[in-house]
Amino acid sequence: MWSNVRQLNLAASALSAAALLAMLGAGGYWLAQRPMFNIRQILVEGETMHVNEPTVRATMIGQLRGNFFTVDLDGARKLFESMPWIxxxxxxxxxxxxxAVTLEEYRPLATWGDDDQLVSVDGELFTANQAEADEDLPTFYGPPGSEQIVAARYRDFRKWFAPMGAEPDEVVLSPRYAWSVRLSNGTQVELGRERGPSTLDDRSQRLVKAWPQAVQRWGKDIEYADLRYTNGIAIRSASLRFINDPKAAKK
Structure with missing residues (x-):
């Protein structure tokens, strides 16, 4: 090899290239660590209603690790997604x-249970301050993992009870998977368990069809309707309970 000029030249060129690459790498590393590349700004994009840019910047700028070159973008994404409403x-x-971070917020559909949790329009459970919701939301209750089922049924109940001029204020799915709904007119509706694809629809329509006659007979203060019967309905009126209850009559 030592007598082969061509091979010597190739070896010398390779060593020179390696040395140059090492110098460039060291120089690049030194340059990348300069303070001028520290993360100083967070640009917030996207439509947000419950978080604002100053809050995002103040919360996140101190938690980000690394500079422009070394910051972990996936880790930064997870940090932003850990913020309430995101x-x-x-x-x-x-x-x-x-x-630059583009944020997408949850859109709340209802509150969930008695904790500070909400259900999104996509049936996703998330934690946020319920007082920050922009409107009065219905309340959902259900077994763990049933958020999407309850959200879907809520939309059904809104459609089914709309002819009564009422909509659900509360939807409950019990641990035995029995349904009950409290309507905006104050009526508590017991629907029971689903026996088939049309069980809840059929029972809801039974109440809707009977509602005009029930109101004509007992007034609008019907506080309870039990639809778990095969063909009938059990109805309780607040005014009749008041008249028939001696203790209530004395008040």
Whole structure:
């Protein structure tokens, strides 16, 4: 090899290239660590109603690790998605010292249970301050993991009870998977368990069809309707209970 000039030249060139690459790498590493590349800005994009840019910046700027070159974008995404109301985030670098984050919020459909949790329009459970919701929301109850089932049934109940001029204020799915609904007119409706695909629909329509006659007979203050019978309905009126209850009559 030592007598082969061509091979010597190739070896020398390879060593020179390796040395140059090492110098460039060291220089690049040194440059990447300069303070000018520290993350100083967070640019917030997307339509948000429950979080604002100053809050996002103040919350996240101190939690991000690394600079423009070394910051973990996936880790940053998870940090943003850990904020209340944030459903999804996407993060990208903006030269030379910024991150741009596009935020998508949960859209609340209802509150869930007695905790500070909500259900989104997609049937997803999330934690946020319920007082920050922009409207009065119905309340859902159900076994763990039943959020999407309850959300879907809520939409059905809204459609089925609309002819009565009422909509669900509360939807409950019991641990035995029996359904009950409290309507905006104050009526508590017991629907029971689903025996088939049309069970709840059929029972709801039974009440809707009987409602005009029930109101004509007992007034609008019907507080309870039990639809778990095969063909009939059990109805309780607040006014009749007041008249028939001696203790209530004395009040």
């Amino acid at each position: 459903r999804r985030a996407s993060v990208r670098r903006v030269w030379p010292d910024a991150l």
